[in-house]
Amino acid sequence: MASIAEYYAGKSVMITGATGFMGKVLVEKLLRSCPEVKALYILVRPKAGQSMQQRVSDMMKCKLFDRVREDDPDFHQKIIPISSELTQPSLAISPEDVQRLTACINVVFHCAATIRFDEPLKHALQLNVMATQQLLSLAQQMHHLEAFIHISTAYANCNRKHIDEVIYPPPVEPRKLIESLEWMDESIVLDITPRLIGDRPNTYTYTKALAEYSVQQEQDRLPIGIIRPSIVGASWQEPFPGWIDNFNGPSGVFIAAGKGILRTMRANNDAVADLIPVDVVINLTLAAGWYTAVHRPKTALVYNCTTGGINPFHWGEIVLGTNPLEQAFRRPNANITSNYLINQYWILVSHKFPAFIYDLFLRLSGQKPQMMRIFNRLHKAISLLEYFSSQDWEWSSENMSMLMGQLAPDDRKTFNFDVRQLNWPEYIDNYCIGTKKYVLNEDMSDIPAARQHLRKLRNIRYTFNTLLVVFIWRVFIARSQMARNIWYFVVSLCFKFLSYFRASSTLTK
């Protein structure tokens, strides 16, 4: 039987979302570990004033592709960009490109999605559900299609506590919802969104559940596999440890905590932090593509791609990196609590009060205040994540184990998704270094300067605390007789204790 690399040799692969976090890792891994792959057709849109071509050539210059570049400096020749805006009719792919794709594509990886938790329902539906449906129609026209792999999320069914590798009945028939929202204007949709999403926390998980159902509907006509990763984090091993390029999920939290901005967050210390490294997800995805094409399972297989059931790690076990970030606002000291009131207390004391003082300082020195605004955004972002950090889910992962069992020993190494070997403290450390190097573009050689800055912050804190004590002493102690009496009582008590200990230690000598 063909190994994974042998299977992809000579194949034409189509990828949506190739410019995204996971898409890029998928493209890189395919090129590096399946060097005989024929062509990668990536669906890309122009964005932020940049043409599609410009975006793709920028992407290929990215450090992520260093290893591929070393192996094959002409690797870009295998990447064929196809202009496409997924929210448009027919995905805005030109008829000529449709013809090209339907004639040659063997495998489709559908990664594109909006992953924002605050996405308006209509847009989330357009991209996550309707674009998926259009892509399925396109796939049906492909003459040589052998596998259609859809990237979902382990949280598509987060309204359940135990999640099996099955497609659950959707909250609503997608086509009916699309039809009924079509005529409504944005404000009405916004009003009814909470009723529609019901016991799911956001439009993202809701629309991903509808997308899964839409994909499953085609299982008799297409060779389908569905991957459900949990919280996708920096790479574990490949192409190098700690690669990450965004602020999503834990990355943003690690950065905000490392900069000393985030000091408190609501999370359950004992709940499983179901992080999954991006390279593990991509290895499983490629293996699932191979399995779907080679073994042709009768129905669409769902792969829960999670760590909690295999190698559990808890939010309370996270220890943030020892390599400080540059220009921290305060010394990093983030704590998590599951108690709402305690969290609110620390938000007031450790977030809002310092922000107020700092903004006051900025105002007094003629600058524009900014800290309160930053904290308001941080609180909004954190409030959207807390749902996931405060609860536990259980995912079954039989299909992941089955797939591992199907791989040849060499494939098991090259496309490793065995998370039993994952050492969490080491992984989190590399993750933090990755956010520093690749997200914030900070240089590791600046660490001594960052440490020096932290020492300066510590001295500022000591000075501030001393001044605060003196101030309180002046205001309360010096002006009230009762406070003065209490103060003298406390001081004399301390003095007596001190004399007693000094006397008893001289006696024992």
Ligand SMILES: CCCCCCCC/C=C\CCCCCCCC(=O)SCCNC(=O)CCNC(=O)[C@H](O)C(C)(C)COP(=O)(O)OP(=O)(O)OC[C@H]1O[C@@H](n2cnc3c(N)ncnc32)[C@H](O)[C@@H]1OP(=O)(O)O
């Ligand atoms: C002691 C420590 C304890 C640790 C505890 C860890 C807790 C972790 C907890 C729980 C994680 C759970 C996660 C569950 C996951 C589920 C799994 C999935 O299936 S999907 C993936 C998840 N998806 C998201 O994570 C999207 C979440 N994000 C959002 O929805 C939005 O970003 C939101 C609402 C949070 C904020 O939206 P805005 O509009 O305020 O901000 P914006 O657009 O994101 O960007 C802010 C600024 O940052 C820049 N920015 C963003 N990405 C950048 C980048 N890569 N490079 C440079 N700048 C970037 C942007 O340009 C912007 O800057 P300018 O204001 O425009 O100047």
Ligand SMILES: NC(=O)C1=CN([C@@H]2O[C@H](COP(=O)(O)OP(=O)(O)OC[C@H]3O[C@@H](n4cnc5c(N)ncnc54)[C@H](OP(=O)(O)O)[C@@H]3O)[C@@H](O)[C@H]2O)C=CC1
């Ligand atoms: N990151 C995570 O923690 C998790 C992610 N997932 C799933 O994995 C998949 C990939 O996620 P991730 O890589 O993190 O997401 P990103 O946001 O990094 O990437 C999204 C991709 O989709 C593309 N895209 C978005 N809108 C359109 C559009 N209208 N037309 C064409 N392309 C578009 C983006 O292109 P552009 O660059 O042009 O914006 C980008 O390439 C998603 O399906 C997500 O649901 C599942 C679990 C966890």
